[in-house]
Amino acid sequence: xxxxxxxxxxxxxxxxxxxxxxxxxxxxxxxxxxxxxxxxxxxxxxxxxxxxxxxxxxxxxxxxxxxxxxxxxxxxxxxxxxxxxxxxxxxxxxxxxxxxxxxxxxxxxxxxxx
Amino acid sequence: xxxxxxxxxxxxxxxxxxxxxxxxxxxxxxxxxxxxxxxxxxxxxxxxxxxxxxxxxxxxxxxxxxxxxxxxxxxxxxxxxxxxxxxxxxxxxxxxxxxxxxxxxxxxxxxxxx
Numbered sequence: 001x002x003x004x005x006x007x008x009x010x011x012x013x014x015x016x017x018x019x020x021x022x023x024x025x026x027x028x029x030x031x032x033x034x035x036x037x038x039x040x041x042x043x044x045x046x047x048x049x050x051x052x053x054x055x056x057x058x059x060x061x062x063x064x065x066x067x068x069x070x071x072x073x074x075x076x077x078x079x080x081x082x083x084x085x086x087x088x089x090x091x092x093x094x095x096x097x098x099x100x101x102x103x104x105x106x107x108x109x110x111x112x113x114x
Numbered sequence: 115x116x117x118x119x120x121x122x123x124x125x126x127x128x129x130x131x132x133x134x135x136x137x138x139x140x141x142x143x144x145x146x147x148x149x150x151x152x153x154x155x156x157x158x159x160x161x162x163x164x165x166x167x168x169x170x171x172x173x174x175x176x177x178x179x180x181x182x183x184x185x186x187x188x189x190x191x192x193x194x195x196x197x198x199x200x201x202x203x204x205x206x207x208x209x210x211x212x213x214x215x216x217x218x219x220x221x222x223x224x225x226x227x228x
Binding site for chain 1: 120145147159162211216218220221
């Protein structure tokens with residue numbers, strides 16, 4: 001069975017500082033991986049996705065993520081955080097074979113201090 | 115921008131009432147999903163559908179039911195609402211597996227049962 005772990009429930013950063021949100025997965029083969037962002041009271045918006053190829057993936061809003069097979073990780077990064085980045089971030093996995101049922105991590109809440 | 119819509123956005127209803135949460139998508143996606151999300155918590159899959167007349171229960175047991183009579187429509191029904199049903203409900207859809215795309219989410223319905 002596949003699973004996604006986001007070890008950090010909350011992350012607090014200062015505006016302008018760099019950010020890294022951790023995501024680890026468990027799956028027997030190479031999965032398809034996603035990062036979503038959720039603002040309060042809203043649905044989920046896709047930030048970026050990895051299916052194959054270049055392991056460094058660029059997304060919207062200046063985010064990027066790196067797939068590391070050896071570490072079963074797909075960490076999300078941003079070089080300089082803006083106050084508007086404060087939100088809930090979810091890492092998700094889809095099996096590369098078989099039917100697509102998204103599996104989500106429990107989310108990481110990002111708090112941005114001025 | 116994703117074309118998946120949920121109504122109502124917010125609903126406050128008394129215990130024992132029957133309610134239906136609406137979800138519609140205009141992308142022609144075959145797969146649709148319902149997730150339940152408590153505040154600040156992870157997403158739990160409660161129902162999914164592979165297509166018309168196909169519905170399955172998800173990982174989290176739910177007293178709700180769903181139907182899929184039309185491709186674009188995936189309503190969720192609670193026959194008798196209880197305070198324990200208070201939560202946010204997120205609807206999502208995705209294209210056929212071979213297209214390797216992500217799930218698209220609606221804005222969510224925040225349900226409060228009093």
